[in-house]
Amino acid sequence: MSDFDVCVIGSGAGAGPVALTLAEAGHSVVVLEKGPWFREKDFFKDELTHSLRRVYKPKLQDEPQVLEDYSGRDENGNAIWKSQTNSESGRDFWAGNCVGGATNFMSGFFYRMKPEDFRLLAEFGSIAGANIVDWPIGYEELEPYYAKVEKEVGVSGRIVSHPFADHRSTADFPYPPTDEHFICRLFDVVSRAMKLHPLPTPRAILPYKAGDRRGCEYSGYCGDYGCATGAKGSSRAALLDRAVATGKCEIRPHAKVYRLVSDKKGKVKTAEYFDKTGAVQQISAKIFVVACQAVETSRLLLSSTGPHHPKGLGNNHNQVGKNLIFSTGGSGMGEFSYEKMSPRTTDLLKRQGPFVNRGLQDWYIINDQKLGGRVKGGTLDFMMRHPNPISRAKSEMWDWQSGKMVWGEPLKNKLESTFTRSRYLIFEVFADWLPTDNCFVSLDPKVKDKWGTPVARIRTGYHDHALVVGEYLAKKGKEVLTKMGATNVNSTITGDPPANLAAGGCRFGNDPQNSVLNADCRVHNVDNLYVTDGSFMPTGGSAPYTWTIYANAFRVADKIIKNL
Amino acid sequence: MNISRLIFNEWENELPLSLVTKHSRRQFIQRLTHLSVFAAGLPVIIKTKSVRAADCSPDLIKTNEPWQTIIAVQNHLFPAGPKSPGAIEIKAAEYLQIILAAPDMDPEECQFIINGPQRINALATEMYQKKFIALEDGAREKVLRRIEKNMAGRNWLISILSYLFEALLSDPVYGGNPAGIGWQWLNHQPGYPRPPQNKKYWMLK
Ligand SMILES: Cc1cc2nc3c(=O)[nH]c(=O)nc-3n(C[C@H](O)[C@H](O)[C@H](O)COP(=O)(O)OP(=O)(O)OC[C@H]3O[C@@H](n4cnc5c(N)ncnc54)[C@H](O)[C@@H]3O)c2cc1C
Ligand code: SF4
Numbered sequence: 016m017s018d019f020d021v022c023v024i025g026s027g028a029g030a031g032p033v034a035l036t037l038a039e040a041g042h043s044v045v046v047l048e049k050g051p052w053f054r055e056k057d058f059f060k061d062e063l064t065h066s067l068r069r070v071y072k073p074k075l076q077d078e079p080q081v082l083e084d085y086s087g088r089d090e091n092g093n094a095i096w097k098s099q100t101n102s103e104s105g106r107d108f109w110a111g112n113c114v115g116g117a118t119n120f121m122s123g124f125f126y127r128m129k130p131e132d133f134r135l136l137a138e139f140g141s142i143a144g145a146n147i148v149d150w151p152i153g154y155e156e157l158e159p160y161y162a163k164v165e166k167e168v169g170v171s172g173r174i175v176s177h178p179f180a181d182h183r184s185t186a187d188f189p190y191p192p193t194d195e196h197f198i199c200r201l202f203d204v205v206s207r208a209m210k211l212h213p214l215p216t217p218r219a220i221l222p223y224k225a226g227d228r229r230g231c232e233y234s235g236y237c238g239d240y241g242c243a244t245g246a247k248g249s250s251r252a253a254l255l256d257r258a259v260a261t262g263k264c265e266i267r268p269h270a271k272v273y274r275l276v277s278d279k280k281g282k283v284k285t286a287e288y289f290d291k292t293g294a295v296q297q298i299s300a301k302i303f304v305v306a307c308q309a310v311e312t313s314r315l316l317l318s319s320t321g322p323h324h325p326k327g328l329g330n331n332h333n334q335v336g337k338n339l340i341f342s343t344g345g346s347g348m349g350e351f352s353y354e355k356m357s358p359r360t361t362d363l364l365k366r367q368g369p370f371v372n373r374g375l376q377d378w379y380i381i382n383d384q385k386l387g388g389r390v391k392g393g394t395l396d397f398m399m400r401h402p403n404p405i406s407r408a409k410s411e412m413w414d415w416q417s418g419k420m421v422w423g424e425p426l427k428n429k430l431e432s433t434f435t436r437s438r439y440l441i442f443e444v445f446a447d448w449l450p451t452d453n454c455f456v457s458l459d460p461k462v463k464d465k466w467g468t469p470v471a472r473i474r475t476g477y478h479d480h481a482l483v484v485g486e487y488l489a490k491k492g493k494e495v496l497t498k499m500g501a502t503n504v505n506s507t508i509t510g511d512p513p514a515n516l517a518a519g520g521c522r523f524g525n526d527p528q529n530s531v532l533n534a535d536c537r538v539h540n541v542d543n544l545y546v547t548d549g550s551f552m553p554t555g556g557s558a559p560y561t562w563t564i565y566a567n568a569f570r571v572a573d574k575i576i577k578n579l
Numbered sequence: 580m581n582i583s584r585l586i587f588n589e590w591e592n593e594l595p596l597s598l599v600t601k602h603s604r605r606q607f608i609q610r611l612t613h614l615s616v617f618a619a620g621l622p623v624i625i626k627t628k629s630v631r632a633a634d635c636s637p638d639l640i641k642t643n644e645p646w647q648t649i650i651a652v653q654n655h656l657f658p659a660g661p662k663s664p665g666a667i668e669i670k671a672a673e674y675l676q677i678i679l680a681a682p683d684m685d686p687e688e689c690q691f692i693i694n695g696p697q698r699i700n701a702l703a704t705e706m707y708q709k710k711f712i713a714l715e716d717g718a719r720e721k722v723l724r725r726i727e728k729n730m731a732g733r734n735w736l737i738s739i740l741s742y743l744f745e746a747l748l749s750d751p752v753y754g755g756n757p758a759g760i761g762w763q764w765l766n767h768q769p770g771y772p773r774p775p776q777n778k779k780y781w782m783l784k
Contacts, residue, residue, distance in 0.1 A: 063745065236770035243772050409741055420736060420737070424658070426656070427658075431663070
């Protein structure tokens with residue numbers, strides 16, 4: 016007899032929908048989460064906690080990662096990949112380790128993927144050096160689940176007509192948009208005059224109370240911050256709390272799963288984990304669902320060797336960890352100086368709580384000979400610069416031209432100017448991160464974490480095409496800001512992968528030779544093992560994709576019920 | 580080898596690798612731009628060398644070294660203005676003492692900060708035959724600019740300034756920014772709810 020019907024590992028976007036759906040269907044579920052369980056009452060607007068110290072992410076001396084960065088070519092033209100632990104490279108791929116995962120800290124800009132995103136290869140053809148494949152399912156199959164997320168997680172928004180408007184099965188969003196900042200009006204007028212289609216960005220944020228969750232209180236500190244009201248659609252507040260309330264779901268925090276044990280036939284029998292004291296514990300279940308976020312999911316499967324899986328679960332064809340993807344991008348910024356404004360406009364511009372909630376998708380598909388004809392483009396998302404004051408102040412300690420430090424009176428003048436004389440509107444650029452042979456996760460042969468298990472080794476090569484598209488979009492974003500009257504408009508497009516938008520590594524597909532999961536997100540040669548976080552995605556679309564992860568996890572939950 | 584070379588060489592041996600990363604230009608750029616959907620790259624703290632056994636608990640007597648020098652440097656970097664608070668008003672030294680004593684402080688980083696004044700005073704003595712606190716403003720500036728050119732020195736200054744900004748703009752619950760003096764100066768509106776005494780970052784687990 017198994018301890019539980021279903022054991023879910025991880026508790027973020029990929030986990031919540033599965034736990035809720037199965038618990039509501041009457042199945043016993045356990046969720047194993049490596050981090051602590053914080054509630055609304057534990058979240059405060061404290062920049063030290065959220066942005067400057069490692070409270071929601073592990074300390075890197077305890078849980079390091081090894082990163083491989085491109086560092087040029089040798090004399091024979093072969094790429095050189097320099098490997099460094101986090102201490103040297105200055106970044107890591109942890110994005111939120113606590114019940115609810117990174118969804119606690121997301122900004123909740125929510126986009127559906129478009130039908131073309133499911134068939135990138137068929138629509139746009141291959142690109143040399145990129146492993147683009149079509150998805151084994153189409154938009155139609157996911158659409159009912161996008162609609163389900165709107166209701167279950169709580170997505171607020173407003174429908175407008177648009178060349179790339181979403182195909183919807185429901186008439187409207189279940190919640191109206193959250194309060195909007197005054198600058199939206201200017202944005203709308205200017206972008207319409209430019210013959211663009213200002214798009215109210217859907218948000219995974221409740222504008223008013225629903226169930227046990229309060230409505231948004233417009234704290235002004237949303238992205239990167241845990242939500243004290245429950246308005247943000249984190250997996251914890253929106254789904255797991257309800258799963259627990261059914262009486263069928265148990266959440267075990269501080270449970271770091273290090274291995275899935277499989278039998279001779281290849282079926283997974285138990286999950287082994289370290290508890291808070293470091294002691295080894297074991298849980299058996301009929302079905303196991305892995306949702307540890309892309310990097311850690313691949314790491315766990317690779318670490319879980321067994322008689323039938325000598326190279327790790329699902330890795331008979333060496334596919335686990337391959338084709339890791341992120342979201343390509345960068346950002347741009349423009350300054351709106353109060354000096355040129357009336358006192359009333361200045362007042363309105365200074366308001367901190369309401370959201371900008373505006374995007375542009377006019378270039379989701381680009382038809383421009385400069386880019387070689389019809390190519391996949393992407394999204395521009397607009398928002399006020401984050402209010403985090405310490406981080407803003409720190410960026411003023413440099414004279415970026417001379418590279419010298421600034422202090423004394425000049426520093427104080429700079430601070431006064433940036434804090435009190437203007438506000439900054441920024442945009443973020445989202446283009447497809449093309450999967451390549453140079454972006455993958457493996458196990459590091461030497462470096463171990465504090466429990467003595469091998470850590471993830473991550474190579475993060477990007478494809479140049481993505482930067483070309485990114486630059487194209489950034490140029491458009493800068494034009495909009497300039498027309499809006501912003502000064503000092505600039506942008507940076509980069510191949511640096513953002514740590515918080517990671518997917519791929521366990522692609523789904525119909526051919527076990529080049530995918531890890533089947534179309535139902537079950538590991539090809541394992542009857543009772545599913546992967547439901549962003550790992551399944553062969554390509555990621557060109558917008559943030561957490562809505563897609565949520566929707567797919569609801570879809571897979573329905574498949575799991577049929578398999579129980 | 581001249582004395583300042585010696586000072587700097589020794590100092591660089593003490594520089595924790597974690598700080599170089601934490602203070603890298605990339606970290607600053609990331610924090611500046613990517614804060615919403617693309618989350619900020621957070622400071623990386625990792626022990627790369629074995630930590631010396633020396634006790635890092637800061638000496639709370641401000642009239643003693645190393646605090647005399649640290650306070651003098653803080654005042655030089657962040658002087659009070661006619662309408663703006665300086666290092667003293669924002670309690671930069673008190674704040675730094677609290678943070679260095681916080682349970683999650685990296686002992687190597689703490690040690691590095693505490694040892695800085697020795698180097699600064701050695702350099703000040705080489706340049707002006709006086710300790711840093713005995714120097715006029717102009718001479719202080721010259722010593723600090725010299726320090727800035729050295730990797731360890733630059734990282735030390737970045738640390739001092741970074742914690743000074745925290746004292747200026749973090750929640751008063753941490754001991755700096757008394758009654759929100761820094762927020763008022765910069766017209767900054769804090770977010771709510773604000774952290775209570777029993778929920779400081781090292782207490783959340
Ligand atoms: C600051 C920020 C802003 C963001 N903004 C947006 C946005 O505006 N729009 C958008 O679409 N997306 C956004 N995201 C991204 C979004 O949060 C992620 O896409 C989403 O959370 C990924 O879901 P996941 O299930 O893959 O992983 P997560 O939500 O990270 O969950 C994985 C969980 O697994 C746990 N875990 C890992 N390994 C183990 C193990 N071995 N044993 C047990 N548990 C384990 C982790 O602790 C974690 O809790 C943002 C993210 C951040 C951090
Ligand atoms: S209350 Fe609103 S603004 Fe504040 S964190 Fe929650 S969703 Fe974001």
